[in-house]
Amino acid sequence: MALSYSLQATIPYDMADLNSLVRLPQLMALVMQVSGLHSVEIDMADDKILKEFGLVWIISDHTIKIKRLPHFLETVTIKTQPLFHNRYFCYREYQVFDQEGQEIVNMVTNFMLMDFESRKVQSVVPEIVEAFQSEFQKTIRRGPKFKNLEEAKGREFSVRYYDLDMNGHVNNGKYLEWIYESLGSDFLSSHTPTSLYIKYNREVMADSVVDSQVELVDLVSHHEIHSDGVVNAQAQIEWQPLEK
Amino acid sequence: MALSYSLQATIPYDMADLNSLVRLPQLMALVMQVSGLHSVEIDMADDKILKEFGLVWIISDHTIKIKRLPHFLETVTIKTQPLFHNRYFCYREYQVFDQEGQEIVNMVTNFMLMDFESRKVQSVVPEIVEAFQSEFQKTIRRGPKFKNLEEAKGREFSVRYYDLDMNGHVNNGKYLEWIYESLGSDFLSSHTPTSLYIKYNREVMADSVVDSQVELVDLVSHHEIHSDGVVNAQAQIEWQPLEK
Numbered sequence: 001m002a003l004s005y006s007l008q009a010t011i012p013y014d015m016a017d018l019n020s021l022v023r024l025p026q027l028m029a030l031v032m033q034v035s036g037l038h039s040v041e042i043d044m045a046d047d048k049i050l051k052e053f054g055l056v057w058i059i060s061d062h063t064i065k066i067k068r069l070p071h072f073l074e075t076v077t078i079k080t081q082p083l084f085h086n087r088y089f090c091y092r093e094y095q096v097f098d099q100e101g102q103e104i105v106n107m108v109t110n111f112m113l114m115d116f117e118s119r120k121v122q123s124v125v126p127e128i129v130e131a132f133q134s135e136f137q138k139t140i141r142r143g144p145k146f147k148n149l150e151e152a153k154g155r156e157f158s159v160r161y162y163d164l165d166m167n168g169h170v171n172n173g174k175y176l177e178w179i180y181e182s183l184g185s186d187f188l189s190s191h192t193p194t195s196l197y198i199k200y201n202r203e204v205m206a207d208s209v210v211d212s213q214v215e216l217v218d219l220v221s222h223h224e225i226h227s228d229g230v231v232n233a234q235a236q237i238e239w240q241p242l243e244k
Numbered sequence: 245m246a247l248s249y250s251l252q253a254t255i256p257y258d259m260a261d262l263n264s265l266v267r268l269p270q271l272m273a274l275v276m277q278v279s280g281l282h283s284v285e286i287d288m289a290d291d292k293i294l295k296e297f298g299l300v301w302i303i304s305d306h307t308i309k310i311k312r313l314p315h316f317l318e319t320v321t322i323k324t325q326p327l328f329h330n331r332y333f334c335y336r337e338y339q340v341f342d343q344e345g346q347e348i349v350n351m352v353t354n355f356m357l358m359d360f361e362s363r364k365v366q367s368v369v370p371e372i373v374e375a376f377q378s379e380f381q382k383t384i385r386r387g388p389k390f391k392n393l394e395e396a397k398g399r400e401f402s403v404r405y406y407d408l409d410m411n412g413h414v415n416n417g418k419y420l421e422w423i424y425e426s427l428g429s430d431f432l433s434s435h436t437p438t439s440l441y442i443k444y445n446r447e448v449m450a451d452s453v454v455d456s457q458v459e460l461v462d463l464v465s466h467h468e469i470h471s472d473g474v475v476n477a478q479a480q481i482e483w484q485p486l487e488k
Contacts, residue, residue, distance in 0.1 A: 020410050161261075164261070165258060166260040
């Protein structure tokens with residue numbers, strides 16, 4: 001059984017949206033901080049992986065199921081644990097529990113190790129996955145097949161200086177922000193997501209203008225992020241009307 | 245002597261800019277989380293102030309002195325303490341120390357209490373400031389007088405859905421991001437701030453387009469954020485070339 005790590009957190013003011021619910025991109029950043037703390041605790045922190053192996057974690061995709069989003073001032077318990085790994089992918093689960101112990105959000109994130117210098121994906125390093133007591137499985141998890149967009153609407157965003165991380169690459173969290181913003185504030189303020197699958201294909205470069213395309217079919221939104229002629233990310237989100 | 249609160253933090257990847265230095269808006273958010281924890285520890289957290297008094301903290305201005313910005317993976321100690329209060333203003337100091345105990349960043353933030361319903365500023369509540377052991381002083385701290393902009397350049401930003409907080413108001417941290425972005429990536433990637441004074445005058449409303457105006461005189465940048473015919477915020481930043 002893989003080592004797990006838990007932390008309590010209370011949703012602060014600046015993580016809450018107009019409906020007093022947590023903003024999903026910020027919840028994702030928060031739960032991923034918990035796996036950062038987990039890595040520190042077992043002495044396999046990001047800086048050690050960089051210094052000793054020359055590697056950094058990158059994310060291929062997230063699969064999220066949402067029973068309900070935590071609200072402003074709600075105290076939740078965030079638990080994370082590795083699920084398993086295969087030759088290239090390390091799957092990690094994040095669970096958000098409410099005070100009654102009900103799981104309200106579940107996220108499975110697919111990590112890969114990239115060589116910091118060459119920017120190429122490397123196969124899993126035994127010493128790293130052993131530290132987390134992750135188990136090897138041959139399985140590869142696959143998300144839903146993305147719909148081809150036929151009648152998409154687009155909204156353009158210029159990449160800002162502060163969208164870039166240390167390596168001049170656009171921070172992962174920005175993609176989901178662009179995806180959300182494409183839906184417009186009327187839709188966002190009256191709907192809440194029940195599931196989300198996002199896959200990162202290719203990094204957006206500095207100075208790019210991205211086109212965040214969306215096609216809404218019933219209560220499923222289909223998304224593509226384009227820039228410089230390539231598809232950088234794809235996502236599919238299921239929504240339900242928000243009961244106020 | 246007012247109660248202080250300290251916390252160690254290590255600058256993670258997603259807080260670092262292209263030069264591997266912490267992004268100032270995110271450092272400000274981090275140190276303010278420390279005062280949030282301080283409030284919880286002494287049982288005068290934001291939610292208690294809202295529930296028992298119907299009040300929320302708002303920020304009038306920040307004065308920041310920067311010897312150097314912490315870098316990626318640097319471990320710093322963040323210390324915060326109330327300085328003093330007068331009838332309306334509560335001044336709080338935030339200090340960032342490096343591993344050798346040198347103060348590298350100092351921020352003084354001017355807080356006010358606002359009635360959550362009426363959105364009007366209230367005078368200081370004794371029970372709240374006493375919990376922090378803050379002392380009364382008649383002094384009012386004043387920042388530098390802002391320069392009238394004469395040859396300003398502007399860059400426009402549409403307010404996004406996720407720029408808004410629970411009350412439909414633009415989050416404080418966004419102003420500094422708009423201010424920074426007005427300077428352009430060539431300037432930002434080759435300069436580092438040594439001091440910053442930012443004053444919030446009037447909230448930016450949802451659906452606004454803000455004009456972030458800047459006039460750079462030698463190595464001092466003068467900023468105004470305009471929207472809907474009013475000046476929402478002003479700032480003055482001193483810079484020095486970044487030694488790489």
